[in-house]
Amino acid sequence: MDRDELLSFSVPERDRPYAFWLVSVPWIGQGPLPKLLSTFGSPRDIYKCSDRELLAGVGNRTKIDQLLAYRKKYDIFGKYDDLMRSGMKLSFVWDDDYPLRLKYIPDPPIALFYYGRLPENDKLSVAVIGARQCSGYGAHLASELGEALGKNDINVISGMAVGIDGISQASAIGSGGASYAVLGSGVDVCYPESNRILYEKLKESGGVISAYPPKTAAEARFFPPRNRIVSGLADAVVVLEARTRSGTLITVDMALDQGRDIYAAPGRLGDELSAGCNGLIGHGARVYLSPGIFMKDIFEDHHETVISSFAGTGLSDLAGKKRKASASDIRHRNYSADDEEEPDLEEDSMIIYRKLTYHPQSAEDIDDALRRSGNVSPGDIGISLILIELCIKELAIQVSPGYYCRK
Numbered sequence: 128m129d130r131d132e133l134l135s136f137s138v139p140e141r142d143r144p145y146a147f148w149l150v151s152v153p154w155i156g157q158g159p160l161p162k163l164l165s166t167f168g169s170p171r172d173i174y175k176c177s178d179r180e181l182l183a184g185v186g187n188r189t190k191i192d193q194l195l196a197y198r199k200k201y202d203i204f205g206k207y208d209d210l211m212r213s214g215m216k217l218s219f220v221w222d223d224d225y226p227l228r229l230k231y232i233p234d235p236p237i238a239l240f241y242y243g244r245l246p247e248n249d250k251l252s253v254a255v256i257g258a259r260q261c262s263g264y265g266a267h268l269a270s271e272l273g274e275a276l277g278k279n280d281i282n283v284i285s286g287m288a289v290g291i292d293g294i295s296q297a298s299a300i301g302s303g304g305a306s307y308a309v310l311g312s313g314v315d316v317c318y319p320e321s322n323r324i325l326y327e328k329l330k331e332s333g334g335v336i337s338a339y340p341p342k343t344a345a346e347a348r349f350f351p352p353r354n355r356i357v358s359g360l361a362d363a364v365v366v367l368e369a370r371t372r373s374g375t376l377i378t379v380d381m382a383l384d385q386g387r388d389i390y391a392a393p394g395r396l397g398d399e400l401s402a403g404c405n406g407l408i409g410h411g412a413r414v415y416l417s418p419g420i421f422m423k424d425i426f427e428d429h430h431e432t433v434i435s436s437f438a439g440t441g442l443s444d445l446a447g448k449k450r451k452a453s454a455s456d457i458r459h460r461n462y463s464a465d466d467e468e469e470p471d472l473e474e475d476s477m478i479i480y481r482k483l484t485y486h487p488q489s490a491e492d493i494d495d496a497l498r499r500s501g502n503v504s505p506g507d508i509g510i511s512l513i514l515i516e517l518c519i520k521e522l523a524i525q526v527s528p529g530y531y532c533r534k
C-alpha cells in the first residue's frame with residue numbers, strides 16, 4: 128500500500144477502536160502497518176484474523192508474538208473509551224481533519240494523538256528551532272520572532288524543548304498567537320517536565336501533538352522521526368542557533384526532503400552556537416535578518432500558495448516545489464542595514480545604541496569599541512546609565528548582570 132492508497136483509505140466510525148488498537152501496538156511503526164492494511168483490508172480484519180494469517184501477512188514470528196500478546200491483553204473498546212473521556216484526540220492519515228501539509232510529506236505518520244487542536248490548513252505555519260542551551264542572543268531572536276509570528280496570526284511549530292523551541296512558542300502564545308508542539312514521547316507525557324507551564328498553555332492556545340501512543344516515555348530514538356513532523360507541518364523552517372552537529376540539523380535535512388524553505392540566523396564566526404547556522408547559509412539557506420523582513424518574505428512567498436492549494440485538491444504541488452527569484456531572494460540581495468528605522472534619541476544615547484548588537488556586551492566592551500572607533504566615551508559609569516535608560520525605553524535588554532543586548 129503506497130501513500131496515495133493510504134490517504135484514500137477509509138475506516139468506518141464503528142471500527143475506529145480497532146484502528147486505535149493497531150496504532151497503539153508499540154512495534155507497529157511506519158513500515159508494517161501499511162503492509163498489514165494492504166494484506167487484510169481493515170484494522171478490524173487484522174484484529175480478527177488467525178495466528179497463521181498474521182504470520183503470512185507479517186512474516187516475522189517475533190513480531191507476531193508481540194502483536195498477539197498485545198491483542199490478548201488489550202481491552203480495545205475500554206481503552207478507546209478512556210481516550211475519548213480523557214480529552215485526548217486522535218486523527219488518522221485518512222481522516223478529513225488530518226493536516227494536509229503532513230499528508231503530502233514522503234512518510235506521513237499514520238496517526239496523530241493530540242490535545243487542543245491541530246494546525247489549521249488555511250493559516251501559515253513556521254517551524255522555529257534551535258539549540259537547547261542557547262545564548263542570550265539566541266533567546267532574544269527566539270522571543271522576538273515568536274512574538275512577531277503570534278501577532279501576525281502565523282502558527283509557530285516546534286518541539287517544546289528548552290531553549291529556542293520553548294522560548295519561541297511561549298512568546299507566540301504570549302502575544303496572542305497559536306503554537307503547536309510535536310513531542311518525542313506520548314502526548315500525555317510532558318517532556319521536558321520543566322516546560323510544564325508551557326505544555327498546559329499549548330493545550331489552550333494551539334495544541335500538543337505526538338505520533339506515539341499514550342504513555343510512551345521520551346527516548347532519544349524517538350526524536351529524529353518526530354522532527355519530520357515539525358518540519359512537515361510548516362511552510363518554512365527558521366534555525367536561530369545550532370551547533371555543527373545537532374538534532375536541529377536533522378530537522379533541516381528532513382525539511383529539505385519535504386521541499387520546505389530554510390532560513391538561518393547568521394552569527395559571529397568562531398561562535399560554536401552559530402556554526403550550524405553559518406554553515407546552512409553557506410550551503411544556500413536564506414538569511415534570517417529580522418522579524419519584519421521575514422514576515423514580508425513568508426506572506427509574499429506562501430500566502431497565495433496556501434490559499435490556492437487548500438481551495439483545490441491538496442498539497443501535492445506544494446511538496447518539493449522549487450521557486451526562482453522569490454521575493455525573499457530579491458529582498459536579501461537588496462537589503463541594507465541603513466534601511467532599518469532608528470529610534471529618536473539624544474546624541475549620547477544614540478551613540479551607545481548604535482554600538483549595541485544582539486550579542487551580550489558589557490559597559491566596558493562598549494567603552495572599548497567607542498575608543499577604537501574614535502568616538503568620545505562617557506566612561507563605564509556613563510555608559511551604564513545610558514544602557515539602563517535604553518532598557519527602560521525597551522530598546523535594550525539586560526540578559527545577565529552587567530551585559531546588554533539590543534532589543
